[in-house]
Amino acid sequence: MILIIPPQVRDLVRDRLRQMFVLRHDVCFEQWRWRFPNQNDEIDIDDFDTEETIYLVYVDTDRDDVIGCCRLNPTTSPYMVSELWSERCNLQPPPRDPSVWESSRFCISRNLSSKREYMEIMWRMCAGVCEYCVAVGIKKIAWYTGPAFYQTINSLMPVEPLGTPYFDEKDQDTYIAGTGLVDEQAVLAARRNLQNPNVQLTYAVSPLAGRPDFDQFKKKEAA
Amino acid sequence: MEQGRIHADILGTLKSIDTAQSADDTLARYILFVRRFGFSNFLVSQIIHPLRPEAKKAMMHSNWPSELLNKRFEGMNLVHDPVVKYAMACKFRFSWDDAYSHASRFGKLMMDEAKEHKLGEGYTFPMRRPGAPLGGISIGGEGIDVSPQDLSEIELASLHCYSKLESFHPPFPKANRKDLSPQEVDVLHFASVGKSAWETSRIMAISEAAVKDALKRARSKLDAVNTVQACTTAIVRDLIVP
DSSP: OEEEEOGGGGGGGHHHHHHHHHHHHIIIIIISOOOOTTOOSSOOOOTTSOTTOEEEEEEETTTTEEEEEEEEEETTSOOHHHHHSGGGOOSSOOOOOTTEEEEEEEEEOSOSSOHHHHHHHHHHHHHHHHHHHHHHTOOEEEEEEOHHHHHHHHTTSOEEESSOOEEETTTTEEEEEEEEEOSHHHHHHHHTTSSSTTOOOEEESOGGGOOOOTHHHHHHHHO | OHHHHHHHHHHHHHHHHHTOSSHHHHHHHHHHHHGGGTEEEEEEEEOOOTTSGGGGGOOEEEOSOHHHHHHHTSTTHHHHOHHHHHHHHOOSOEEHHHHHHTOOHHHHHHHHHHHHTTOOEEEEEEEOOTTSOOEEEEEEESSOOOOHHHHHHHHHHHHHHHHHHHHHSOOOOOTTOOOOOHHHHHHHHHHHTTOOHHHHHHHHTSOHHHHHHHHHHHHHHTTOSSHHHHHHHHHHTTSSOO
16 A cells, blocks of 8 residues: 655654665665765665655555655755756756646665566556645656656656756766656556556545545546 | 757657657657658667567567568567667667677678668667567668757657557557466576476475476466476566566
């Protein structure tokens, strides 16, 4: 299941959040081999884990562990694309709009049993993020990613690049900043990739956080 | 002046590609864009081993001379194609010169033949969407004049073109695929790293006969004639970890 963790309920799920930061460290620093000057040895937290950040955390209840995560930041405050890579946005300026949020640190555990399971969790996270965005009125997500994941997003929703592909000498990798239009079609497109397209995915941590109306998708699908 | 106009046009080109109504329409809009840089020929394809049954259902669009194209897809030629080999090893765009410099003697002959068909210069953009077969777009021509910025814009157009073409292409049929049991997955995992049936039986604490039975069932479900083919098919289908 995917837990939605807005700022006001973080204290209720401290352990889960720590598991998420550990997962991020494992994926970003061990798998992707990122290197930062002041990186922590166990967990990954940076300047963009802010008071406004909303986390989506995939919890494997059998293993009692976090195996996927994503963070959402509003583009009305400083966010990664606007602060770190704005000079790479040579086609359009980074958006600043309450209905556009940035998705970053989209990580899936590398300790899954097969690539098939990895893909299932990845698609579930994609579907969960899209569902959450639609349910709370987020119209677009912004991101900075490689061409492979750019295509993955493009297979779900219409995307617009903010800049042309940029080859990062340090990472020896190519990145593209862009935005994607999130709507019901994107939710359905992501769900079509799941082994069970009708599975319920997202859960609010607390009634205080509110529960988005997920039933709307089932109704639309049935129609 | 011309470069500035093209730069401003890229977003319009992407929109145009994204709203195309058919594969032919998509390609027409894509080629209209890349022609400005001197590219006249394109080949869009998913790269699948020519002897796999799925190869017949692979996506392929091209305006290459038919003689050259037929030869490229004849027999096992595809696996010797230097551009295909380079695309498998390289996740970034590359020029055909790069592929040529790493090519075998036979590979160089293949590329020399392409030069005779006015396909001397070109670039390939590998497409590596997770969960989809490896693919790519190759564009070529003569008298090509592109800056790195132009190539970045062509790369964007290629990404959108490929995604759009994929959306028109039917997914590979999965109906006949039978799920492997957890035990069959486990024995294939051990077989793929060279464990014998006896060794696997010790590791899994089951009898050797049970391991052989599980391997036999896995081979049957994967339409494989031996365990090697069963392992590679399982890897290709993402059933076991490579």
